[in-house]
Amino acid sequence: MTCQQCEEREAVVQLKRVEGGEVRIQHLCERCAAERGVPDGEETAKTPLGAFLAAMGTDLAGESPLTSGAALAECPGCGATLQDFRRTGRLGCATCWSTFEGPLRGLTRRVHGATRHVGEFYVRPGAEPPDQAALVQRLREQLSMAVADENFERAAELRDRLRGLE
């Protein structure tokens, strides 16, 4: 297939866009795609998360346009898209973490081997402190991890804290 923009070179990139609620697919050659701001594979690999992000892009490309909502979504907080994230390896704002929650959960699993924060629980100035039950639950999670790691000193410390709360 020839490029739909220059009508000269071979099309190698599929550009998906949402216009007026409809998904439009355009077939482009490498040069025209670059002009439209689509990063090439090499550029993606240069970012620290290159390999992960490239793999993530492949996953997303495999999905049907109707189900890949996250791939097309724009973050309401900053306007960033997953394509932006793929290009830079950086998120645009805190809201991106909620907007792209699904793909990011997959990514954090691969990077950290986990998807859930179990460390210090932050309470913003003026906000209500977290409820007791949630805190107990977190400490229990940490305790079972300490036991799994055979870190008995830490496990004893956590057990004491749990006893104090319960």
Place this chain on the structure above:
Amino acid sequence: MIDLTLLADGGIGWIDASGPASPLVLSTRIRLARNLAGRAFATRNAPADREAIAEAVGTAVEGTSALGRAAAFRLDRLELRDRLLLHERHLVSRELAGLAGDPVPAGATLLVQGRVGAMVNEEDHLRLQGVVSGFALEAAYAEVDRLDNELGQRLAFAFHPEFGYLSACPTNVGTGLRASVLIHLPGLVLTKEISKVLQGLSQVGLAVRGLYGEGSEVVGNFFQLSNQTTLGKSERDLLDHLGKMVREVMAYEDEARAVLLRDARSVIEDKVWRAYGLLRYARALSYEETMNLLSGVRLGVGVQIIPDVGLYALNKMLVHTQPAHLASAHGVALDDPSLAVRRAEFVRALLQDEGRRAG
């Protein structure tokens, strides 16, 4: 030119080698990545947003015990030599100092007070840091945790109940904690065991970097060992794991040194005394050569072959022979051809003092 006398200890208190395991471990550093709620991250914010962040942080630190009397440096208003100087002190990253290829980010600010500091407008809005001498994860964490608690009460940080502290790059999310131990491993390098050890470390989730952290090369057999992951483990567990691994590496290093002394004592003696001799008498030294020779002398001091050189003097040489340090001390440009001669003069004078002090 910046005035580092504003800082009580020049921001490098760790140089005095007063901490635990100082012959092997130069410093322990812990940083926490934090972002302010409701503000776009660095890749999507405008210079005005960055100014506003620098101002908000500046106001928030007033009255804190951790940074209330901090010296502040605006990196985007400093010349290259001064920015490099702060980087050579490990006070700012290559990115914040504009040394990584891109210009200095707008609003780039460094706050330092004693053993804690904060980089503002780096990849994350805030990179809080605690640095202590020797191998002391608990002490370093106590410093930065106090700063984090104080600032977290004055500024609203971006936090998500599932993902934890939110960062611009997913590799830092969760605790935002990166602890690194700067360790000297000449024994493992000489016995060629080092690649096995480093490979082992990467398998247990630790990252190994060069003297200046991410993207830097290994010079003078100094390695930075740090946790790779930040999510899914508590702060305490991350530190425990790193601590356990560093202790193992230290034991391997001790073992390697014992083997070298047992099987090749005369070779080692020759090597470390040659290093000492060159530093003591050479008339021109390149930075790289100096680092390698200092590694040899440090090994000689560690295994008690060289008696009269203190760790403090060795650390001083490590810091003050770096290009921007020398150039600043003599008021010359970074590429001044006299630097090699001045470096040799500095090292010679210090070693002479050490000899006199001991003798």
